Amino acid sequence: MDWLVFVPIFILGTILGSLLNVLIYRIPEGLSIFFPRSFCPNCRNTIPFYRNIPVLTYIFQVGKRNCCDGNIPVQYPIVELISGVIWGWSFSNFHLQEALFLSLLISLLLVIAWIDYQQMIIPLNMILASGLLVIIAMGFKILPLQESIIGSLVGPISFGGVLGLTYLVSKRQGMGTGDIQLSAVLGGWQGSINIILIFFIASILSLLSWFSISLFMGFDKDRALPFAPFLVLSSITIFLLEFYFRVNFLTFIIK
Ligand SMILES: [Zn+2]
Structure with missing residues (x-):
């Protein structure tokens, strides 16, 4: 460095x-x-x-x-x-354009995660700002156009599916619509395979946190945790893994 x-x-x-x-x-x-x-x-x-x-x-x-x-x-x-x-x-x-895109996007994601952590809401204007940034990055070929579009569709479809299923089974809502909107942004950034990995890791992290908090503060089955911090943390983890270990989960799975 x-x-x-x-x-x-x-x-x-x-x-x-x-x-x-x-x-x-x-x-x-x-x-x-x-x-x-x-x-x-x-x-x-x-x-x-x-x-x-x-x-x-x-x-x-x-x-x-x-x-x-x-x-x-x-x-x-x-x-x-x-x-x-x-x-x-x-x-x-990274080169200037990529670095600027990454810094701005991760900064916005940090704001989204922090507001969700404090207030349990995901502000729509922050989703729109980060979504716009992803679209601009597609336009400048910083992100691969086709994979980004697929990712931004796979995100909400899979999140929405899981949300629907959990609701049918338990009559509870594990995620909000803000999380589904965020999955479109993260999917657009990282592509279709990664957004599913991100979802998977975020769910495990959130479950682990739920149990650790319950151990210290007593079990409360109605305790809800914000999901965006886990989603953002997982996407940054996946991004760093790909960067430092030169793995590409997309090609890895296709091979
Ligand atoms: Zn003062």
Whole structure:
């Protein structure tokens, strides 16, 4: 990895990460993304730019707010760091167009996963934005057109099928329509075989988490877990496996 590329893009990524925090906070509240400037969610005072430096503000202020009592949620530096790694890693491993596509897409997926984790909703505007990005990537031949289209159909068809079946059997809904919309985006990104693998791994992860949470907090058969974080985590895992081990699950299975 080229550190001369990684470090400056990582820093840029942490700055974009603070924008992702703004999206995570403002979208579920129905607030405008662009206006007003950064403010404290607690006391509503504007945060001056020198107290709004990604990751560093959190470290220098030891996690404390400066405008009022209370702590800065640890979500802020974590999202900024993840965003920094996403941008730095993409630009040190891919050409400009691909790197830009990957960084933007994974950033949007991070926002979707985080909002679902906090609020149990998947905002439609984030799905549309990430879907549009996948379509643009098809247009620029960053993604293989035919496989992407098939993937974006296989995703919702298989997810919808499983959702329908679970409902018929148990009269419960394990997933929401947001998860099905997200499967179209992930399928378009990764193709038909991968989206099924992603679904499979995400289901196992979510089941394991459900049991671990139940062990600590007591069993509650009505406890629902958000599914998008597991879907996003699984797609990134599959993507990294393909990248680092040069496996291609599509050709692997066809052979
Ligand atoms: Zn405040």
